[in-house]
Amino acid sequence: MRDEEMNAPATGTGIAAEMLHWYDRNARDLPWRIPPGDAQTPDPYRIWLSEVMLQQTTVAAVKDYFHRFTARWPTVADLAAADDGAVMGEWAGLGYYARARNLLKCARVVTQAHGGQFPDSYDGLLALPGIGPYTAAAISAIAFDQPETVLDGNVERVMARLYDIHTPLPAAKPALRDRAAQLTPAHRPGDYAQAVMDLGATICTPKSPACGICPLREPCAARQAGTANDLPRKTPKNPKPxxxxxxxxxxxxxxxxxxxxxxxxxxxxxxxxxxxxxxxxxxxxxxxxxxxxxxxxxxxxxxxxxxxxxxxxxxxxxxxxxxxxxxxxxxxxxxxxxxxxxxxxxxxxxxxxx
Known part of the structure; x- marks a missing residue:
């Protein structure tokens, strides 16, 4: 039986440093992102909007929607004052329409109860409508540079392979979160979170990962074991009616x-x-x-x-x-x-x- 606790590929400090070095050279150019090394301060509104849009949706599908939303409603106060029907119309096609309803609720709470400023803590963000643990962690890390653990599908895949964890999802989530938390640095946690997500999206992909050019190829336990293509494992879903x-x-x-x-x-x-x-x-x-x-x-x-x-x-x-x-x-x-x-x-x- 595989002892997953023994699969410790390298120190968290070394992996985080390697990821930040890789990110500084390879960060994706995304409309809501401040590039590494840029002196601008991330706008929590844009980070929040992008994270809500990206739930269950691809980056490619979201870009045009993000541009239209921020052009029409450039601030959270603008969005809070928007007509519900107009927002739902702009959202059409993105799917999961409860997100659009919660988007309006959240914008109005931030505007009315927080003076138009997003809370800068995980707990404060988690209390807002439509913001769950992942989104609260992502905003905390990316917008406010808080060392929160960001765990999306890309990060889960990287952790499962890095530590050769074979427990199927969703049962593996606590172990993957623990691993991700151990690696999250106090220095540049937002850039680190985006680095791991970028790695999963561009190199450590679901099929045919490009292990040869991966910055974590040496410490990756799944690459060493030859199991990277099989991970993460998932519990089979029941057929849809x-x-x-x-x-x-x-x-x-x-x-x-x-x-x-x-x-x-x-x-x-x-x-x-x-x-x-x-x-x-x-x-x-x-x-x-x-x-x-x-x-x-x-x-x-x-x-x-x-x-x-x-x-x-x-x-x-x-x-x-x-x-x-x-x-x-x-x-x-x-x-x-x-x-x-x-x-x-x-x-x-x-x-x-x-």
Missing amino acids: TRHGTIYLAQRTDGAWLLERRPDKGLLGGMLGWPGSDWGENAVQAPPIDADWVTLPAEVRHTFTHFHLVLTVRYAEVPPETVPRQGVFVAAHDFRPSDLPTVMRKAFDLWRGA
């Missing part, structure tokens, strides 16, 4: 579209969408309007975190005097498909291509 539903795309002859804003709580909460049924095994609901509905020949297929979704799409054109039982008509000049969440935009694209 498939849910079904129907959505209705109704357009008036003057171009207006029938839309509804979903309840704040629940999946896609607060987002604009097409009226339709609940999502389940045999979800059925009457159309929002009496009309000559046409069922599109193809279905919308979309995958959420916990289930697959298959939607039947029905379309109807109705006269201007039509009064819906569900939703409201939005004039053509006020309708932006980009404001729709991805699954709803798929339905619009399906109709447009039919």
Whole structure:
């Protein structure tokens, strides 16, 4: 049996120093990041915004959203004063829409209860809406240079390989956190945290890690054991169930579209969408309007975190005097498909291509 406690590849001080040296030469250029050696002070608002956006999302997907948000709402006070619908519209496509609702709640608490200044401690940040342990640690380290342990998926992978830890995730998280904490330096903890994340994103990748150019190749226990490609191990997930539903795309002859804003709580909460049924095994609901509905020949297929979704799409054109039982008509000049969440935009694209 592997004794993971014996897998101590090198001193934490030496590894942290090596990582900072590597980061100084290889740091990724990211719009929310202050480059190493730059005298600017990190803006906690930009760090917070980027970390919330990056949850369950890739850097490549986030960049454009970050630029649009910070151009439209350059400070936390600007975001706090924003219209909820405008923020949800800008967020559309990023997924996990509870993050956008919590983004507004947090911005308003920071503005109203903290004078527009983010707390500079882990505990103070953790008390804010929508900020969990990882995000609080990341902001503390990167924005305020506090020696907090930042543990995202990239860091977990680096730690699992560095120490050759074979316990599957998520059971391995406490051990990986302990290892990461032992390595976190008091000097430049924010740069160190970003260095390990960059290493996981660019070199210690999930598949085919580039061990030959890794700054930690010598102390890495998994490289020595030949197990790097197998780590981290993960407990197999149960198959996702498939849910079904129907959505209705109704357009008036003057171009207006029938839309509804979903309840704040629940999946896609607060987002604009097409009226339709609940999502389940045999979800059925009457159309929002009496009309000559046409069922599109193809279905919308979309995958959420916990289930697959298959939607039947029905379309109807109705006269201007039509009064819906569900939703409201939005004039053509006020309708932006980009404001729709991805699954709803798929339905619009399906109709447009039919």
